[in-house]
Amino acid sequence: MNESIRTIEARIDELNRRKDTLHQGGGQDRIDRQHANGGLTARERVNALVDQDSFQENGLFAVHRCSRFGMEGKDMAGDGVVTGAGSIDGRLVHLASQDFTVGGGSVGEMHSEKIVQMMRASLKTGSPFILINDSGGARIQEGIDSLSGYGKIFYNNVMLSGVVPQISLICGPCAGGAAYSPALTDFIIQTKAARMFITGPSVIRAVTGEEVSAEDLGGPAAQMNISGVVHFVAENDLEAVAICRRLLSFLPSNNMEDPPLLEAEDVILPDKQLNEIVPVDPKQSYDVRDVIVRLVDRSDFMEVQESFAPNIVIGLGRLQGRSVGIVANQPSVTAGVLDINASDKAARFIRFCNAFNIPLITLVDVPGFMPGVEQEYGGIIRHGAKMLFAYAAATVPKITVIMRKAYGGAYLAMCCKDLDADRVISWPTAEIAVMGAEGAVDVIFRNEIKAAADPATRRMELITEYRDTFSTPYVSASRLHVDDIIEPADTRRYLAMALDILHSKREFRPQKKHGLIPL
Ligand code: HXC
Numbered sequence: 001m002n003e004s005i006r007t008i009e010a011r012i013d014e015l016n017r018r019k020d021t022l023h024q025g026g027g028q029d030r031i032d033r034q035h036a037n038g039g040l041t042a043r044e045r046v047n048a049l050v051d052q053d054s055f056q057e058n059g060l061f062a063v064h065r066c067s068r069f070g071m072e073g074k075d076m077a078g079d080g081v082v083t084g085a086g087s088i089d090g091r092l093v094h095l096a097s098q099d100f101t102v103g104g105g106s107v108g109e110m111h112s113e114k115i116v117q118m119m120r121a122s123l124k125t126g127s128p129f130i131l132i133n134d135s136g137g138a139r140i141q142e143g144i145d146s147l148s149g150y151g152k153i154f155y156n157n158v159m160l161s162g163v164v165p166q167i168s169l170i171c172g173p174c175a176g177g178a179a180y181s182p183a184l185t186d187f188i189i190q191t192k193a194a195r196m197f198i199t200g201p202s203v204i205r206a207v208t209g210e211e212v213s214a215e216d217l218g219g220p221a222a223q224m225n226i227s228g229v230v231h232f233v234a235e236n237d238l239e240a241v242a243i244c245r246r247l248l249s250f251l252p253s254n255n256m257e258d259p260p261l262l263e264a265e266d267v268i269l270p271d272k273q274l275n276e277i278v279p280v281d282p283k284q285s286y287d288v289r290d291v292i293v294r295l296v297d298r299s300d301f302m303e304v305q306e307s308f309a310p311n312i313v314i315g316l317g318r319l320q321g322r323s324v325g326i327v328a329n330q331p332s333v334t335a336g337v338l339d340i341n342a343s344d345k346a347a348r349f350i351r352f353c354n355a356f357n358i359p360l361i362t363l364v365d366v367p368g369f370m371p372g373v374e375q376e377y378g379g380i381i382r383h384g385a386k387m388l389f390a391y392a393a394a395t396v397p398k399i400t401v402i403m404r405k406a407y408g409g410a411y412l413a414m415c416c417k418d419l420d421a422d423r424v425i426s427w428p429t430a431e432i433a434v435m436g437a438e439g440a441v442d443v444i445f446r447n448e449i450k451a452a453a454d455p456a457t458r459r460m461e462l463i464t465e466y467r468d469t470f471s472t473p474y475v476s477a478s479r480l481h482v483d484d485i486i487e488p489a490d491t492r493r494y495l496a497m498a499l500d501i502l503h504s505k506r507e508f509r510p511q512k513k514h515g516l517i518p519l
Contacts, residue, residue: 022060022077026101034101038193039171040237042082042099045132048241049095050086057084059114066108069141076102079110080135083118085127088248091260094122097132100172105135107178108142112149119156126254128165130244133182133194134172150177157184162355164254167247169240170194170230175218182229186352187247187304189232189240190220196229228308228341246302250316250323251356258357259323262297268320268496270489278365278403278488280429282436282471285335288313288328288363291403295361295492297321304349309341314349316358320496322503325353328363329414331404338410339370340383347386347517354394359499362391362415365404367436369413382518387413389517392420395509397502399495402426402473402482407435417481422505423498425484426473427491432481433470437463440470 006014025031025041034041040048046055062079064071080102085094096115098105115131122129138146160166161184168182170190179196182188190196195218204210204217216222220233232247234240252259277290293299296317303315311333315326327346329336353360369375369384391398391413398421400414411432417424426432434440441449441462452458469475476482486494 019060025077025099026103030101038236039100039134039191041101042097042105042132042134045169045171045237045241046082046084046086046095046097048238049130049132049244050088050093051090055084055086057082058117059083059110062110062114064108064110064139064142066139066142066145068143071141074103078102079108079114080105080139081111081114083114085118085121088245091248091253092125092127093130093248094118094125094127095130095132098135098172100134100136103136103139105172106137106139107135107146107149107153108139109145109149111139112146112153116149116152116156119153119160122164123156123160126164126256128167128248128251128253129160129185130167130169131181131185132169132171133174133178135178136173137176137178147177150181153181154184157181161186162255165248165251165356167244169244170196171237171240175200179229187231188223188229189234189243189247190223190230191234191236191240192220193236195219196223224305225307228305228345230308231304233307247316250302250318250358252358255355255357262318262321264320264496265297268493270487271492272489274488274491278427278429282405282431285331287332288330288336288365291363292317292326292328295319295495296324296326301326305345309339309345311336311339312342312346314346319361319492319499322499323358324361324495324499325349325358326361326363327414329366331365334370335367336365336405337367337370338384338387338413339375340378340380343380343383343387343413347390350387350390350394351517354390354396357396359397359399359502360391360394360415361495362398362400362421364400364402364406364411364414366407366410366414367405368408368410384409384413385518388419389515391415393509393515393517395505395507397499397505398422399498399502400424401491401495402430402432403488404429404431405436406430406432408433417483422502423484424482425486425491425494426476426482427488428473428485429488430473430476430482430485431467431471432473432476433466437467437471440466 060078064079081098083096096118166185168185168188174196195214197218201212224230224233232243292301301317311330313328313330400421415421445462449455449459473482473485
């Protein structure tokens with residue numbers, strides 16, 4: 001045999017050697033540094049995320065084409081990102097995991113091409129796309145090729161939006177324009193060690209003179225509680241991966257499918273404790289999550305954006321095995337009033353559920369929209385309108401439960417019958433009115449109260465009269481704004497039956513490019 005032609009054994013040896021080297025990413029020193037910082041490597045994250053032995057890698061041998069600024073001949077395993085397909089609970093996903101040990105996970109031409117190829121595969125196969133971010137951002141040496149790569153990722157984020165679920169894990173730095181890809185996806189899970197910002201502390205110091213630490217600027221406390229960018233905060237990488245797996249269990253693989261159907265209970269018995277949670281006195285507060293966990297299967301409620309705009313609670317649960325999205329006013333925080341952030345938070349979630357065939361259950365106990373100069377200047381009109389728009393535009397089954405207060409515009413914005421709710425039911429404690437009895441009486445009987453011999457007593461009489469008229473659900477039910485009035489104990493059974501009945505709901509809307517949700 002010609003000496004220059006190597007045997008198959010030699011070629012396989014070479015292949016295995018090359019693969020072993022590439023699997024080492026940036027080498028043991030950098031892997032050790034990653035571990036010392038409390039993080040997993042890109043491959044360890046992938047292995048923790050997907051079902052055992054289900055990962056099939058793509059593009060391991062990718063090599064950058066940059067020759068400038070010391071890049072010529074520089075080895076960069078997989079060009080700094082691990083990409084491929086795997087399964088989660090037996091269902092296909094496509095993913096990319098940035099490898100900080102290789103060039104700081106920076107995004108060059110090949111790196112972005114690998115990510116984009118997985119995004120396109122998600123679209124073709126109708127499977128969720130997951131991007132694990134841990135990167136210094138645009139690879140500075142590659143200049144425009146790097147920016148172009150980000151542009152392609154953003155474009156494909158938009159192409160996938162509403163077709164397959166997209167989830168971003170932020171497990172390291174995610175700075176500059178890089179943060180816009182997660183922002184274009186459906187859910188962001190950030191670890192406590194990770195940092196997200198458009199411009200870091202040093203740029204801010206130079207431009208505005210403000211002093212802020214990276215943690216205060218881009219840690220999860222800032223990006224969840226204050227900005228509302230992040231949806232879930234994880235203690236560490238493993239918890240981030242667990243959150244991602246749990247989240248996917250509620251979701252369909254794409255917009256043409258229903259979410260996975262789990263086993264149902266044989267019989268739903270009345271739950272008398274539900275009669276006790278909501279105080280009849282509208283001034284008394286309670287935690288609406290105590291209601292939610294009694295309505296969903298096995299009390300399994302996955303709250304989204306728990307500490308952003310906590311005056312409204314949103315999240316996923318199941319009823320008789322069917323996934324549902326829950327939107328509920330939270331009377332224990334600012335009486336559950338709707339403000340700018342609560343409206344944004346709820347509207348986005350409603351649109352997500354509608355895009356992915358997840359029925360909506362709305363629990364109402366709301367005193368109104370938040371008054372105040374700050375709210376008006378901040379645009380409460382256009383932000384609040386998002387809720388009206390999102391609910392009216394949603395065609396999934398929509399079921400509303402009025403538990404107690406449902407006042408004014410906020411009654412409408414919490415998915416009333418006129419926004420095409422399929423069912424509006426109420427508890428006997430419901431008060432459906434333009435405003436609370438005290439405020440209403442002060443407006444319409446101002447002169448009568450002033451002229452009365454005993455104004456305070458007259459005012460109390462009028463408040464009682466107003467309350468007796470409107471602070472029950474019977475007037476609303478008589479006009480068919482409420483379909484039924486039920487004992488709270490029967491709510492879970494009612495909802496499960498209604499979801500069954502509404503499962504085949506089909507609703508067609510006028511043809512258009514897209515509506516113009518107020519932004
Ligand atoms: C090329 C990069 C890089 C980048 C990090 N590295 N970021 N290489 N382009 N953007 C390299 C470093 O040179 C180093 O390589 C290795 O990655 C590890 O980085 P360290 O700095 O040693 O790590 P650490 O101390 O942990 O700091 C991490 C960091 C820092 C905070 C992310 O590296 C950093 O500030 N990087 C620059 C961030 C940045 O400004 N990116 C551009 C943002 S603008 P060696 O070989 O020395 O180990 C942007 C625009 C996108 O992203 C626009 C899209 C529209």
